[in-house]
Amino acid sequence: MKPVAVRSFSPALGALWLVAAQAMAAPDDAAMLKLATGSGCMTCHHVEPGAKGPDGLPPIGPAWRDVAVKYKGQSGAEKQLTATVLAGSNPYDSHWKGKVSGLAMPPNRVAISEPDARRLVQWILNRDANRP
Numbered sequence: 181m182k183p184v185a186v187r188s189f190s191p192a193l194g195a196l197w198l199v200a201a202q203a204m205a206a207p208d209d210a211a212m213l214k215l216a217t218g219s220g221c222m223t224c225h226h227v228e229p230g231a232k233g234p235d236g237l238p239p240i241g242p243a244w245r246d247v248a249v250k251y252k253g254q255s256g257a258e259k260q261l262t263a264t265v266l267a268g269s270n271p272y273d274s275h276w277k278g279k280v281s282g283l284a285m286p287p288n289r290v291a292i293s294e295p296d297a298r299r300l301v302q303w304i305l306n307r308d309a310n311r312p
């Protein structure tokens with residue numbers, strides 16, 4: 181009796197779990213992409229690696245999945261990257277030299293608030309390869 185009951189129940193539970201997981205992930209992703217687009221980030225960045233920039237050159241800024249992989253497990257990355265997003269990057273100390281066609285990131289302080297920049301950076305740092 182028991183194994184039959186378990187077997188007939190598990191697909192339904194599995195489907196429920198999947199729906200719940202998607203429902204939890206999707207609104208955050210949509211909100212973050214909206215914030216990034218509204219703040220001008222997507223002019224220079226993509227989420228997925230491999231996209232080309234204008235004229236077929238490498239993209240202007242690094243793909244955010246690549247950013248997540250580069251800084252994975254580094255303490256202080258969130259604070260440091262939030263500061264870089266707000267103040268811009270140093271063209272003499274490029275972190276993505278040779279991989280992107282942009283020389284430096286301009287300051288984004290006029291386009292995004294500090295709390296929003298921090299939330300976006302947290303989300304970017306969670307885009308590593310294990311995530312959909």
Ligand code: HEC
Nearest residue numbers: 219220221224240241261269274275276277282284285288
């Ligand atoms: C005008 C183009 C441009 C815009 C707009 C832009 N970026 Fe960038 N971004 C770049 C470039 C170029 C780099 C690479 C800098 C480097 O090599 O150090 C970069 C790097 C980054 C990095 C990694 C920094 C590091 O030190 O590794 C993050 C995170 C980032 N951008 C997030 C954002 C966010 C969030 C926004 C929107 C608020 C944004 N960017 C808007 C061009 C841009």
